[in-house]
Amino acid sequence: MAFNKRIKIKNILEQAPIDSEVTLMGWVRTKRGNKNVSFIALNDGSTITNYQIVADPTVISEEILKKCSTGACLKVTGKVVASQGSGQSSELNAESIEVLGEADPEKYPLQPKKHSLEFLREIAHLRMRTSTFSAVFRIRHALAFAVNKYFNDKGFFYIHTPIITASDAEGAGETFKVTTLDLMNPPKNTEGKIDFKQDFFERETNLTVSGQLEGELAAMALAEIYTFGPTFRAENSNTTRHLAEFWMIEPEMAFYDAEDNADLAEDFLKYVINYALENCQDDLQFLENRLTEEEKNKPADQRSEMSLIEKLKFVSENDFVRITYTEAIDILRNSNPNKKKKFQYLIDSWGADLQSEHERFLVEKHFKKPVILTDYPKDIKSFYMRQNEDGKTVAAMDILFPGIGEIVGGSQREERLDVLTKRMEEMNIPQEEMWWYLDTRRFGATPHAGFGLGFERMVQFVTGMGNIRDVIAFPRTPGNAEF
Numbered sequence: 158m159a160f161n162k163r164i165k166i167k168n169i170l171e172q173a174p175i176d177s178e179v180t181l182m183g184w185v186r187t188k189r190g191n192k193n194v195s196f197i198a199l200n201d202g203s204t205i206t207n208y209q210i211v212a213d214p215t216v217i218s219e220e221i222l223k224k225c226s227t228g229a230c231l232k233v234t235g236k237v238v239a240s241q242g243s244g245q246s247s248e249l250n251a252e253s254i255e256v257l258g259e260a261d262p263e264k265y266p267l268q269p270k271k272h273s274l275e276f277l278r279e280i281a282h283l284r285m286r287t288s289t290f291s292a293v294f295r296i297r298h299a300l301a302f303a304v305n306k307y308f309n310d311k312g313f314f315y316i317h318t319p320i321i322t323a324s325d326a327e328g329a330g331e332t333f334k335v336t337t338l339d340l341m342n343p344p345k346n347t348e349g350k351i352d353f354k355q356d357f358f359e360r361e362t363n364l365t366v367s368g369q370l371e372g373e374l375a376a377m378a379l380a381e382i383y384t385f386g387p388t389f390r391a392e393n394s395n396t397t398r399h400l401a402e403f404w405m406i407e408p409e410m411a412f413y414d415a416e417d418n419a420d421l422a423e424d425f426l427k428y429v430i431n432y433a434l435e436n437c438q439d440d441l442q443f444l445e446n447r448l449t450e451e452e453k454n455k456p457a458d459q460r461s462e463m464s465l466i467e468k469l470k471f472v473s474e475n476d477f478v479r480i481t482y483t484e485a486i487d488i489l490r491n492s493n494p495n496k497k498k499k500f501q502y503l504i505d506s507w508g509a510d511l512q513s514e515h516e517r518f519l520v521e522k523h524f525k526k527p528v529i530l531t532d533y534p535k536d537i538k539s540f541y542m543r544q545n546e547d548g549k550t551v552a553a554m555d556i557l558f559p560g561i562g563e564i565v566g567g568s569q570r571e572e573r574l575d576v577l578t579k580r581m582e583e584m585n586i587p588q589e590e591m592w593w594y595l596d597t598r599r600f601g602a603t604p605h606a607g608f609g610l611g612f613e614r615m616v617q618f619v620t621g622m623g624n625i626r627d628v629i630a631f632p633r634t635p636g637n638a639e640f
């Protein structure tokens with residue numbers, strides 16, 4: 158007989174088939190009781206809710222019950238009955254329990270008590286067995302599904318761009334090298350440098366920092382595409398918003414200008430947030446309660462004005478603010494923290510790069526709404542962004558979210574070959590290596606635009622988790638690649 162003849166707890170809760178005979182499989186969260194009866198809270202990952210197993214010691218032997226400790230994996234068969242206790246509508250009267258895997262209480266690190274997120278990060282191989290993390294990862298799944306559904310329903314095509322590339326698209330140089338050369342003894346060329354011609358790809362390669370450039374090539378044929386894949390940045394930024402390996406969603410569209418691009422990004426973000434609100438109610442409620450508890454430990458003036466779900470509704474129901482970089486600089490220059498020298502980086506002139514403290518001021522203090530910032534100075538943005546008529550700014554947009562800062566970075570792309578190549582010269586970007594990218598401007602060029610959304614920052618926003626390390630199963634950050 159097949160092993161997996163089980164019902165999921167989620168389904169039992171939805172259907173509550175009173176009096177039916179079912180088999181459950183899952184992990185023990187807690188066990189309590191006395192010599193007459195034991196109550197086991199079982200969780201099988203299908204939902205935040207544990208299901209109560211009632212075990213009568215005249216039916217289930219003491220020896221078995223002893224093994225049903227926190228963390229043990231069980232197969233339980235019994236009858237669904239209306240619950241006597243409060244807190245659940247039905248429960249399972251165990252007729253037989255098979256211990257699939259024991260968890261020695263002396264050694265199992267996840268005993269039922271409050272653990273800090275920092276401690277749980279050290280046992281990332283087990284942390285998904287907590288309510289908090291299982292909720293986060295169910296929501297993460299729902300968001301990933303919503304991303305694909307949104308674009309599919311709009312007729313966008315999902316393109317898988319390469320993970321190993323020869324270009325450092327952004328020119329930032331923060332890449333992880335990919336090589337099969339012997340690091341102890343790499344071949345050298347006549348100039349004494351490493352001879353990558355002898356490497357696997359016969360050139361220097363790295364892990365991709367963005368799928369955009371290849372995405373643009375696809376958009377010049379399929380018109381509306383998106384990528385959703387891993388990206389890698391060897392930036393040594395130990396913040397709560399940066400990972401060395403993260404997932405990025407990058408739509409790229411022919412026949413879109415900067416305004417079309419912003420409209421799409423806003424609609425997309427609202428759709429995905431709404432999808433979570435509609436499909437992850439229990440998990441969101443759990444995380445909201447968790448945050449409310451956490452907030453009680455904060456001083457009153459640092460508590461947030463809205464609960465998690467209120468905040469998600471607020472963002473999905475209200476228009477984002479759209480302002481230019483120049484307008485933002487005026488606001489920041491005249492702001493209190495700037496006048497009182499509270500910013501670490503004071504804003505004194507046009508052209509300054511915005512730091513996260515400025516972005517957060519605009520979003521959290523000044524507008525109290527998501528903000529789409531457009532038309533940045535060309536000198537602080539990438540070579541491929543389309544130059545505006547003023548000769549000083551480019552058609553860039555960043556979307557800033559409360560608590561997160563930058564969640565989206567995008568632009569209308571420079572489709573004019575002469576303007577693009579001139580800019581590449583100014584920025585010392587080698588054109589020979591990018592011949593294929595420039596070909597799209599030589600043959601059938603058209604206005605087009607796109608953006609990149611950091612998926613983990615989105616998951617952070619929706620779950621309310623403060624640290625990006627807690628929304629990806631096995632985070633990669635400087636000094637961390639254990640699991």
Ligand code: ATP
Pocket residue numbers: 390398399400401403405563564565566567609610611612613614
């Ligand atoms: P930041 O200034 O926050 O480092 P960025 O300007 O480097 O961001 P982009 O290169 O525009 O970001 O990348 C597009 C999106 O990818 C960002 O808006 C953000 O959501 C996400 N992102 C960028 N770097 C990281 C990272 N190290 N970890 C997680 N997400 C990231």
Ligand code: MN
Pocket residue numbers: 392
């Ligand atoms: Mn960055």
